[in-house]
Amino acid sequence: MFQIKEVVLEEEKEILTTFLNEYDLDYELDIDYSILVYYQEDLIATASLANNVMKCFLVTRDFVGQNITGLMFSHLVNVLSQKGVNHYFVFTTPNNKEVFKSLHMKVLVTTMNTVLLEGGDDIHNVLGNLKKEYNIGNGRKSCVIINANPMTLGHMYLIETASKECDELLVFVVSEDLSSFPYKDRFEIIKEATSQLDNVTVLPTLSYLVSKITFPKYFLKEDQLIKDEQTLVDVIIYKEYYTKIFNIRRRYLGEEPLSFNTNKYNKVLKDHLGDNLKIIKRKKAGSKVISASLVRKLIKANKIEKIKKYVPLATYNYLLSEKGQEVIKKIQSHKLGRH
Numbered sequence: 001m002f003q004i005k006e007v008v009l010e011e012e013k014e015i016l017t018t019f020l021n022e023y024d025l026d027y028e029l030d031i032d033y034s035i036l037v038y039y040q041e042d043l044i045a046t047a048s049l050a051n052n053v054m055k056c057f058l059v060t061r062d063f064v065g066q067n068i069t070g071l072m073f074s075h076l077v078n079v080l081s082q083k084g085v086n087h088y089f090v091f092t093t094p095n096n097k098e099v100f101k102s103l104h105m106k107v108l109v110t111t112m113n114t115v116l117l118e119g120g121d122d123i124h125n126v127l128g129n130l131k132k133e134y135n136i137g138n139g140r141k142s143c144v145i146i147n148a149n150p151m152t153l154g155h156m157y158l159i160e161t162a163s164k165e166c167d168e169l170l171v172f173v174v175s176e177d178l179s180s181f182p183y184k185d186r187f188e189i190i191k192e193a194t195s196q197l198d199n200v201t202v203l204p205t206l207s208y209l210v211s212k213i214t215f216p217k218y219f220l221k222e223d224q225l226i227k228d229e230q231t232l233v234d235v236i237i238y239k240e241y242y243t244k245i246f247n248i249r250r251r252y253l254g255e256e257p258l259s260f261n262t263n264k265y266n267k268v269l270k271d272h273l274g275d276n277l278k279i280i281k282r283k284k285a286g287s288k289v290i291s292a293s294l295v296r297k298l299i300k301a302n303k304i305e306k307i308k309k310y311v312p313l314a315t316y317n318y319l320l321s322e323k324g325q326e327v328i329k330k331i332q333s334h335k336l337g338r339h
Helices: 010-022 068-082 094-101 123-133 153-164 183-193 223-246 260-276 292-300 304-310 313-320 322-333
Strands: 002-006 033-039 042-050 053-059 088-092 106-110 115-119 141-146 169-173 200-204 248-254 277-280
Touching: 002 068, 010 033, 010 042, 010 053, 033 068, 042 068, 053 068, 068 088, 068 094, 088 094, 094 106, 094 115, 106 223, 123 223, 141 153, 141 223, 153 169, 153 248, 153 277, 153 304, 169 183, 183 200, 183 313, 223 248, 223 260, 248 260, 260 277, 292 304, 292 322, 304 313, 313 322
Parallel strands: 053 088, 141 169, 141 248, 169 200, 248 277
Antiparallel strands: 002 033, 033 042, 042 053, 088 115, 106 115
């Protein structure tokens, strides 16, 4: 009755894009798999994947209520399963929440504009397993969440300051691999740099915090609204799940005089966490605020020796390694970003 067709050819992608545009929706550039659903010769529905995030669900009005969304959902789950991926997410509007709940998706966060759901696994189970893997107890803790692209003496100062003020500090490293320095390398650098701090445990954020589980542009049209929703969902997930599962009582942040968006993110955190958030004044080297972006600028300009006064030895030694040399080449051949 209904035929599912995978989008492979460029002309099929154009059909998909036109179909979405007809309903005032957008095709998203991070999509890596899409399907078109036909009834006889008529295109009636579509859905896509960006890694393990389901998005761009659309069913024409005449076929609403005929379980087309369920059909597409099952197909995408099967595609992910064949890749060995059994944990997935979907963003949708609040009015579609019940549709995905009926497909056994669990609601993580609901805001006025979006709903984030997950399937195939549960955040309590995922974070519970992470807690066991790193042998983390139930005592009160503080935390720092950093990307460290790369780790600087500013990050080190933040971690050292927090570790002096608490019994146990968790340093969550952003697991998303969208930075110049690969996640695995950032993680190892931070572990090495903090190895002398007995009360510090370094662990990944996983998929939930500061993640590429991005908000779909196809139904959130304004860039600022997307950023605001990303910030809000990130903060709610941290507050509702990470603080409770890991018994985190305080989060430490470095102040952010250089980035409007990060400064705004810090403000939203402060609004939601209140006294459970402490913002630390940024460390300087002379008159310069130490930042990862400054280090990357020096790499871009091939001033590697000057980096020494801004980074811990673990970072500098990494830059001299074979892996580090590859990162240097990458940074020098690409346009610099903020993070």
